[in-house]
Amino acid sequence: MAYSLEKKWEARLRRKSWLIPLLSLLALSLLYSAWLFCLWAFEAGYWGFLFLSPFITHAQMIIMVHDGSHRAITKSKFDDWIMNLGGALFFIPFYGELFRYFHFIHHSYTNQSLDPLWPQEKEKLFNWNRQLFVLSEMIPILSTLIALFMGRSQRREKLKRPPYRINYFRIVVSTIISIALAAWLQASAWFVILNLLGASLLAKVRNWCEHTGFEDKESNTYWFPLGMGVGNHAAHHDQPQISWLSHMICLWNKPRDTHPLKTLWRMFIDPHWKHYKA
Numbered sequence: 001m002a003y004s005l006e007k008k009w010e011a012r013l014r015r016k017s018w019l020i021p022l023l024s025l026l027a028l029s030l031l032y033s034a035w036l037f038c039l040w041a042f043e044a045g046y047w048g049f050l051f052l053s054p055f056i057t058h059a060q061m062i063i064m065v066h067d068g069s070h071r072a073i074t075k076s077k078f079d080d081w082i083m084n085l086g087g088a089l090f091f092i093p094f095y096g097e098l099f100r101y102f103h104f105i106h107h108s109y110t111n112q113s114l115d116p117l118w119p120q121e122k123e124k125l126f127n128w129n130r131q132l133f134v135l136s137e138m139i140p141i142l143s144t145l146i147a148l149f150m151g152r153s154q155r156r157e158k159l160k161r162p163p164y165r166i167n168y169f170r171i172v173v174s175t176i177i178s179i180a181l182a183a184w185l186q187a188s189a190w191f192v193i194l195n196l197l198g199a200s201l202l203a204k205v206r207n208w209c210e211h212t213g214f215e216d217k218e219s220n221t222y223w224f225p226l227g228m229g230v231g232n233h234a235a236h237h238d239q240p241q242i243s244w245l246s247h248m249i250c251l252w253n254k255p256r257d258t259h260p261l262k263t264l265w266r267m268f269i270d271p272h273w274k275h276y277k278a
């Protein structure tokens, strides 16, 4: 049976319905406290903490936004709010709803031209000049805009129905939370912006770890710093309802296909390293 270990662990952990939500809450409290410490240290003049905080933000997003979007935490509508709160806590209150919309397309059309992570425009540039591709992807926000707008007409044409109806009420509530948090924390704008740019770079490298390599398959199993189980990615694509905790446990002893430095290096220099194709 495919991914029976993951299913077994998930069933074991779900025997007590509160266990995964409680452990998630614990992990998230620790992560956000660590992030607040980074903010405080940055404001006290320790700029180096800006190299740590994006990893924490990224880890928290994996649990709240990614697992929330799959309703893999409480298994209820409450996860929709967790997903939105994940964006709100880092001052991008619209992120959760948009993420779920595009992430569901990514799951249905992985590595195809409709995949928001791999539109034709990106594929062309990748095939034409690999180094230019990597560098252009490192430009903040550009590739998000490409993903949002470039494949738009194709998506409108080919998607029979929207993968998910964006809930604007939740975006409004998240925005209010972000504003209240900003007023309360009085956080440095530099920290907030640079932290988000750092986290988006990490997400980019993570996407490459997930769907590029020498072989022809759908996705990889890989190591990622503070990955919160996301490296068990081949299993995640097969079983998206399984929680980050079960993935993290199962990933422990698994052979890995890659890690961020290997992927980055291969992407840059190796013409045989390719993006997987469906």
Ligand SMILES: [Zn+2]
Binding pocket: 066, 070, 103, 107, 236, 240
């Ligand atoms: Zn997913």
